Structure formats: C-alpha cells, structure tokens
Amino acid sequence: MAAPTMKERQACWGARDEYWRCLDEHEGDAGPCRTLRRSFEASCPQQWIKYFDKRRDYLKFKEKFEAGQFQPSTTAKS
Amino acid sequence: MLKYRSIRPALLLLLAQRPKAQRGLSQLKASALLRTPGGEVRQVRCRLSSGQGPAETGRQGQPRGPGLRTRLLVTALFGAGLGGVWLALRAEKEREQQRRRTEALRQASVGQGDFSLLDHRGQARCKADFRGQWVLMYFGFTHCPDICPDELEKLVQVVRQLEAQPDLPPVQPIFVTVDPARDDVAAMARYVQDFHPRLLGLTGSAKQVAEVSRSYRVYYSAGPKDEDQDYIVDHSIAIYLLNPDGLFTDYYGRARSAEQIADSVRRHMAVFRSVLP
Numbered sequence: 516m517a518a519p520t521m522k523e524r525q526a527c528w529g530a531r532d533e534y535w536r537c538l539d540e541h542e543g544d545a546g547p548c549r550t551l552r553r554s555f556e557a558s559c560p561q562q563w564i565k566y567f568d569k570r571r572d573y574l575k576f577k578e579k580f581e582a583g584q585f586q587p588s589t590t591a592k593s
Numbered sequence: 594m595l596k597y598r599s600i601r602p603a604l605l606l607l608l609a610q611r612p613k614a615q616r617g618l619s620q621l622k623a624s625a626l627l628r629t630p631g632g633e634v635r636q637v638r639c640r641l642s643s644g645q646g647p648a649e650t651g652r653q654g655q656p657r658g659p660g661l662r663t664r665l666l667v668t669a670l671f672g673a674g675l676g677g678v679w680l681a682l683r684a685e686k687e688r689e690q691q692r693r694r695t696e697a698l699r700q701a702s703v704g705q706g707d708f709s710l711l712d713h714r715g716q717a718r719c720k721a722d723f724r725g726q727w728v729l730m731y732f733g734f735t736h737c738p739d740i741c742p743d744e745l746e747k748l749v750q751v752v753r754q755l756e757a758q759p760d761l762p763p764v765q766p767i768f769v770t771v772d773p774a775r776d777d778v779a780a781m782a783r784y785v786q787d788f789h790p791r792l793l794g795l796t797g798s799a800k801q802v803a804e805v806s807r808s809y810r811v812y813y814s815a816g817p818k819d820e821d822q823d824y825i826v827d828h829s830i831a832i833y834l835l836n837p838d839g840l841f842t843d844y845y846g847r848a849r850s851a852e853q854i855a856d857s858v859r860r861h862m863a864v865f866r867s868v869l870p
Contacts, residue, residue, distance in 0.1 A: 567738065
C-alpha cells in the first residue's frame with residue numbers, strides 16, 4: 516500500500532480540520548457532524564484516523580488540564 | 594649608557610668612602626643600577642643594604658623609605674617575571690589540549706556516525722560523500738500522518754532561507770527512513786519530490802537503518818498493524834545539523850521555528866573551523 520502523496524495528505528488534513536471545527540462548534544457532540552466524519556474517514560488511511568482521534572482526545576485533555584480542571588485529590592495525604 | 598658591571602667595583606669603593614648621611618641615597622642608586630638589565634635580584638644588593646641598614650638605623654635613625662620601596666619594586670618585578678612564566682606554561686598547556694582535541698575530532702569525523710545507505714535514485718551513499726557540505730538530517734517515514742511532513746516542510750524552509758543568501762555555503766537536506774520495510778527506493782523517490790529538488794532520501798536494509806539510527810541516537814518503534822497492514826512508527830523527532838567535517842554540531846526539536854533554526858545554522862557557519870587536513 517503506497518503512502519499518501521502530498522495532495523492526498525492535504526485532502527486528509529482538510530477533512531480532519533473541518534470535522535474538528537464542527538465538533539468544536541457543537542461542543543464535542545458527534546451527531547450533527549456525521550457527514551463530515553464520513554468524508555474524513557474516506558480521505559484518510561485508517562491508521563491515520565485512529566491516530567488523529569487519539570490526538571484530538573489528547574488536545575482536549577491538555578486544554579482541560581491547562582484550564583485547571585484537574586485538581587490533586589486530598590484523600591491521598593496521610 | 595653605563596654598564597653596571599664596570600661601574601660596580603667603582604661604586605663599592607665610593608660607598609666605602611662616602612659620609613654616612615649619603616649612604617641611603619647611594620644604596621638606592623647602587624641597587625637600581627644592579628637591577629636594570631635583567632630585572633633579577635642581585636645578591637650583592639642584599640649584602641650591601643643588610644650590611645649597612647641595621648647598623649645605620651641603630652646609630653643615626655636612617656630613613657628606611659627608599660629601601661622599602663626598592664624592595665617592593667624588586668618583588669613586583671620578580672612577581673611579574675614569575676607571572677610571565679606561568680602564563681607561558683598555561684598557553685602551552687592549552688595548545689596541547691587543543692591539539693589532542695583536534696586529533697580526537699578528526700578520528701570522530703571519519704569513524705563516528707558513518708552510514709552505508711541507498712539514496713532515492715538507488716545510489717549507494719556513505720557519510721564521506723557529504724564531506725565539505727553542511728547537512729540537515731531528519732529521520733522519519735513516508736506513512737507518517739502529520740509530524741514528518743511538518744518537520745520536513747520546516748527543514749526545507751530553512752534550506753530555502755539559507756539559499757537566499759548567496760554568500761553562504763549550500764546546505765544538503767537529507768531524509769532518512771526509520772521504516773525500511775515499506776520505504777524502498779521508489780517510495781522514497783515519490784516522497785521527497787514533494788518537498789525540495791535537493792532533498793535526498795536515504796533508505797537501506799533493516800540492519801543498515803538500525804545502525805545509522807543507533808549512531809544518531811534516534812529511537813524508533815513500529816506500532817501494531819491494522820487490517821490493511823498499515824502501521825505507524827513511533828520515533829524521536831529532531832533535525833540534526835552536521836558540519837562539513839561530518840561531525841554532529843547541533844539538533845533542533847519541534848519547538849524551534851524555521852527562522853530560529855536558520856539563525857542557528859548561520860551562527861555555526863560563521864564560527865566553523867575545519868579539523869581535517
């Protein structure tokens with residue numbers, strides 16, 4: 516299976532960016548973004564879709580972490 | 594110009610005969626003359642002054658000012674002499690250290706980081722082929738989702754910025770694969786053409802790639818395969834700068850922009866001195 520060319524890569528990134536923008540608008544609700552999800556899955560190799568999904572999870576987690584939503588638990592103290 | 598040797602016996606005679614009040618002055622003169630040519634302490638001066646000093650002060654309250662100043666001056670000159678010798682020895686030691694370092698670098702430039710790979714036209718390449726050129730090297734793989742294209746794009750931007758300055762030597766961009774199983778010569782040729790006409794792709798057998806990755810301390814690990822046998826290779830991300838002697842000079846991580854890297858390369862170019870004959 517040949518690697519994607521530059522054009523194919525850019526098409527994949529474009530579809531991914533649109534899908535993510537839709538998710539941002541709908542606050543992570545995947546329902547309204549189903550068509551974009553399908554076009555995203557059609558443009559990118561499967562491995563990349565898994566990779567980008569994990570990347571999105573990580574970026575969201577990083578946002579929350581930097582916003583201070585994770586506090587150390589006090590029960591750990593003896 | 595009076596020669597001190599010829600005048601010494603005459604002076605000694607004079608000192609012996611002059612009235613005591615003038616002895617202090619003549620002590621100064623005698624020691625000054627004895628001191629002039631070589632700046633060395635003369636034993637005769639010590640004998641002269643010690644022979645007369647205590648007895649004089651005991652009897653007539655001879656001022657000790659000139660004597661003290663003379664001694665300080667002589668000590669200072671002696672100290673300066675010692676300092677000079679110390680500086681000369683230190684300079685020699687530094688030169689020796691520099692010689693040893695240059696020799697070590699020469700050996701490293703030949704033996705270290707050598708590779709034997711195929712470029713994207715099928716030609717065999719080793720590190721010596723790039724001697725005389727600055728090299729920017731990146732390790733990645735063609736099936737990479739986003740990081741490798743971004744980093745290669747950045748690398749190519751650096752090369753273009755440096756190309757825009759005609760007084761700088763050209764920089765050779767190199768892309769080495771960490772996925773030799775899939776990235777054969779044809780795959781590399783397809784990949785590098787999208788970035789820059791001079792970007793050179795290097796691939797080889799699994800063993801050759803393992804060797805070059807070890808030399809450059811590049812970590813890589815193929816991930817699990819999915820249904821269509823696709824996989825992602827986890828790898829360390831860095832752009833390496835090699836100088837025209839083939840020695841590793843600097844590395845740039847993801848956080849550095851193309852401008853920062855170009856600035857750094859320019860600085861290295863400005864101070865570069867070859868260690869090879």
